[in-house]
Amino acid sequence: MLTNSNHEIILVIDDSLTNLEILHNTLDLVGYKVMVEMDGLRGLEQAKKYSPDLILLDVMMPGMDGFETCRQLQAEPSTKNIPVIFMTGLADPEDKVKGLQLGAVDYIIKPFRKEEALARIQTHLKIRRLGLELEQQKQQLEELVQKRTAELTETLNELKRTQLQLIQNEKLSTIGQLVAGIAHEINNPVGCITGNLGQARQAVEDAIEYIRLYQAKFPNPGAELEEKAEEIDIEYILEDLPKMFVSMKAGIERICDISTSLRTFSRADVDFKILVNIHEGIDSTLMILQHRLKAQARHPAIQVIKNYGELPKIECYLGQLNQVFMNLLANAIDALEEASRGRSYEALKANPNVIAVTTEIQDEQQIVIRIADNGMGMTEEVKQRIFDPLFTTKPVGKGTGLGLAIVHQIIVEKHGGTIEVNSELGKGTEFIMKIPMA
Ligand SMILES: Nc1ncnc2c1ncn2[C@@H]1O[C@H](COP(=O)(O)OP(=O)(O)O)[C@@H](O)[C@H]1O
Ligand SMILES: [Mg+2]
Structure with a gap:
């Protein structure tokens, strides 16, 4: 005889002691863990408490009969998936149909032959095992799908970010080239101005000195020159010209700073x-x-x-x-x-x-x-x-x-x-x- 090494639990609910004893011994011998109860109510309680792998349920019992027990097992979420096999002494086809309609997976007719009962029990336990495995695999598969979806989403986001970066880099490199070009172009005229500014300043200082000498030598140069001097405010010009050079120099230095910044910015690219x-x-x-x-x-x-x-x-x-x-x-x-x-x-x-x-x-x-x-x-x-x-x-x-x-x-x-x-x-x-x- 095949022995069972899974230690599956079978709950037998039957009001007949003889039946209980036979079933207990038969199943125990094969290696199942067997629990017995003699009435429907207690059977329900045990089922909820221990979640057996299979329930053998007598139809005719005092108090709550097998059908009602089955109905309640089906109504309870924690027990509704446990397979139920009815045991019926009546060869009444109505009873079998009723049992199956209530959600039982099979029935055994009493008095039963051990081998047949055992075969049915083993078949249903096997179906249950396979069902559980299937459910587990389905869950694993779902988890896998979720994980893969998350990975794909992450990859997609990564791709989007890379794309953004590329676009932005492209823009920046265009700006960089433009800026470098402008900085370069600014350098020549700025160099020209800076160079000439020094010379121009020297020349202006000389000219001012010359005019001052003239004024000293000829304090009364005549009406024409005096009128012109008044018209152009020669004194203000002579005062202000050197200051203008100072601010022009500051301006040029600022352009040089800007040009350096532009080059720093573009060189960075x-x-x-x-x-x-x-x-x-x-x-x-x-x-x-x-x-x-x-x-x-x-x-x-x-x-x-x-x-x-x-x-x-x-x-x-x-x-x-x-x-x-x-x-x-x-x-x-x-x-x-x-x-x-x-x-x-x-x-x-x-x-x-x-x-x-x-x-x-x-x-x-x-x-x-x-x-x-x-x-x-x-x-x-x-x-x-x-x-x-x-x-x-x-x-x-x-x-x-x-x-x-x-x-x-x-x-x-x-x-x-x-x-x-x-x-x-x-x-x-x-x-x-x-x-x-x-
Ligand atoms: N300094 C800040 N003060 C207040 N809100 C800010 C500031 N910086 C960013 N934000 C918020 O973050 C959002 C996203 O910024 P960003 O990615 O630079 O895009 P954008 O400037 O084109 O809107 C802005 O629209 C704004 O609401
Ligand atoms: Mg922004």
């Missing part, structure tokens, strides 16, 4: 890491955004406060970091403009718009860069989504929602750093980036 001074990157980006920072008819200039710490040069993709600074600073300016709407010039003057850029070294291991503004800030909901590609709260044409997604990618993936944001609605926003130095 290489796709390998270079050893750089981060501050140069921030400064050149601020220079390029100058037109949005300076005073306008309706509002005073945005104050830029630089709290630069002592930073060593670090290896990084400067072009990409410039892109980060550009996006964060442009967002800060947007937030300040948004918050300034409807505020008067005087109110803004009294409570100025500020962007603070702070850098420092933390634990001799990483560089911390903070970019903060006292603009409109954001709600908790917006804060949760700012790094999502295409998320924007700005009108079409103004925002693309790509800026911070790219910033995140550059800081986290390209430089192995972190980025956090603190923000309070109506108060302002601070982005904190940490980039490892090694």
